[in-house]
Amino acid sequence: MTNFVQILDMVKDSIQNLVNFMNTLIPIVITLMLTTGNIASANLMQPILIFVITFMGNFITGIIIPLVLISTSLGIISKISDKIQIDKLSKFFKNSVIWVLGVILTIFVGLVSVEGSLSSSVDGITAKTAKAAVSSFIPVVGKILGDAVDTVIGCSSILKNATGIIGIIIIIGIVALPIIKLTVLMGIYYLGSALCQPIADSKIISLLEQMGDTFKTLLAILCSVSVMFIIGTTLVIKISNSGMMYR
Amino acid sequence: MKKIIIILLLLIIFIPNIVYAQNETVSQESIIKSQQETLGINSFIKEADKYTKDVYKDIDIGELFSSAISGNIDNKSIISSITNLVRWRSI
Numbered sequence: 001m002t003n004f005v006q007i008l009d010m011v012k013d014s015i016q017n018l019v020n021f022m023n024t025l026i027p028i029v030i031t032l033m034l035t036t037g038n039i040a041s042a043n044l045m046q047p048i049l050i051f052v053i054t055f056m057g058n059f060i061t062g063i064i065i066p067l068v069l070i071s072t073s074l075g076i077i078s079k080i081s082d083k084i085q086i087d088k089l090s091k092f093f094k095n096s097v098i099w100v101l102g103v104i105l106t107i108f109v110g111l112v113s114v115e116g117s118l119s120s121s122v123d124g125i126t127a128k129t130a131k132a133a134v135s136s137f138i139p140v141v142g143k144i145l146g147d148a149v150d151t152v153i154g155c156s157s158i159l160k161n162a163t164g165i166i167g168i169i170i171i172i173g174i175v176a177l178p179i180i181k182l183t184v185l186m187g188i189y190y191l192g193s194a195l196c197q198p199i200a201d202s203k204i205i206s207l208l209e210q211m212g213d214t215f216k217t218l219l220a221i222l223c224s225v226s227v228m229f230i231i232g233t234t235l236v237i238k239i240s241n242s243g244m245m246y247r
Numbered sequence: 248m249k250k251i252i253i254i255l256l257l258l259i260i261f262i263p264n265i266v267y268a269q270n271e272t273v274s275q276e277s278i279i280k281s282q283q284e285t286l287g288i289n290s291f292i293k294e295a296d297k298y299t300k301d302v303y304k305d306i307d308i309g310e311l312f313s314s315a316i317s318g319n320i321d322n323k324s325i326i327s328s329i330t331n332l333v334r335w336r337s338i
Contacts, residue, residue, distance in 0.1 A: 021298050028291050035282070155278040162315035163288060166308060169325060170295050173302040176329045 004211070007185065008069065011218050012061050014178045015225055019057035021174060022229055025167045026050060029236055032160035036153050037127040038240040041119040045236055048115065052108050056228070060221060064100070067093050068217050075210040079203055094217055101224045109231055116239030124243040127153075157244060164237040168230055175226040182222065186215040279316060288312070303328050 026049050033042040071093035078087040135146035189212035193205045283289060289309075296308050306328060314320055 017298055021295070024291060024294050028286065028288065031286055035286070151275065152278060152282075155275055155282060158316055159279060159282055159286070159288065162312055163291070165315045165320065166292070166295065166312050169311065170299055170308070172329070173299040176302050177332055180332055 003185075004072075004214075007182065007215070007218065008065060010178050010181065011222055012065060014175055014222065015057055015060055017174050018171065018225060018229060019053055021167075021170060022053045022232075023050070025163070025170075025233065026053070026236075028163055029160060029167070029233070032156055032163060033236070033240045035156040036160060036240055036244065037130075038120065038123040038243045039126070040122045041116060041239055041243065044115045044119050045112070045239075048111055049232060049236070052111075053229070053232075056104065056108075056225060059104075060225065064097055064221060065218075067097050068214060068221070071097070071217075072210065072214045075213075076207060079206045079210055094213070097217060098220060101221060105224055105228050108228055109235070112232060112235050113239075116235060117242070120239045120243040123240075124245060127243065153244070157241065160240060161237055164233055167233050171226055171229050171233070175222055178222055179219065179226075182215055182219040186212050186219060189215060302332065 026046065030042045030046045030049075033045070071090045074086045074090035074093070078085050078090065131146050131149060134149065135142045138145060189208050193208035193212065196208065197205050292308050292312055299306070299308065303325070306324060311320070
């Protein structure tokens with residue numbers, strides 16, 4: 001069980017690290033979005049992203065992980081004791097955790113992509129109009145100015161894409177070790193239950209299986225959070241790039 | 248009063264504005280460097296280094312960033328540093 005508590009702490013720490021890192025990454029990417037002329041997208045994205053990321057971090061560490069803990073302890077009790085049977089309650093908690101995570105993931109991706117695709121076209125057309133106005137209304141230097149603005153926007157876009165890529169690599173780096181550990185542990189518990197089946201009591205086997213299931217849930221939590229953050233970062237980059245297509 | 252304003256406006260419009268193009272051409276690299284400094288990306292990279300000490304021991308995030316700007320990310324070293332975790336880390 002010491003192992004289990006350590007693993008729980010590791011999952012909590014890595015989610016906290018992810019949230020802290022995203023809170024440093026999002027302002028930089030949003031500022032770069034502003035420099036590429038995606039004003040409407042930046043204004044829409046920042047509140048949603050910052051809110052959802054902070055909310056997810058607190059929700060998972062404060063509600064979801066304790067629920068997993070409760071579900072595991074209920075499962076262990078019902079597996080060990082013949083009299084107390086609260087297996088279904090444990091399953092209910094576990095299923096609700098997975099459902100809630102799925103719903104949050106869907107809402108987040110849906111919100112970011114819909115709002116982003118709306119605002120990116122507004123930004124693209126605004127930037128195009130501004131560039132056309134500068135090029136045609138300012139005499140002599142209008143075209144040079146327009147081209148210079150184009151170059152600066154292009155450079156900002158390169159920087160933004162590079163920052164996004166670095167962000168994604170670092171997100172993978174933060175979650176790689178915990179995911180590998182959880183996967184190995186889950187495999188070991190399942191293998192243990194499979195190997196013990198011919199020799200051990202059925203209670204011990206189902207207990208080992210229960211622990212394996214818990215690690216699987218923790219793995220699902222970590223994977224879904226990291227995938228959500230990776231999708232969020234990629235969508236932000238893609239949305240601001242699609243605005244550039246209008247120029 | 249009106250006449251003076253109109254005359255002034257006409258003068259402003261018709262006084263030739265001569266613009267000289269400079270011979271120096273600003274390169275893309277210098278624009279990227281100046282933007283990198285003004286937007287605080289260097290401090291972001293330093294901050295990002297803290298989070299990946301455990302996983303990417305032999306990878307410098309600053310170098311990774313400069314390679315990302317040029318579009319040449321070394322995927323092999325990133326993947327190998329992650330796979331090394333499976334080999335050497337004891338759980």
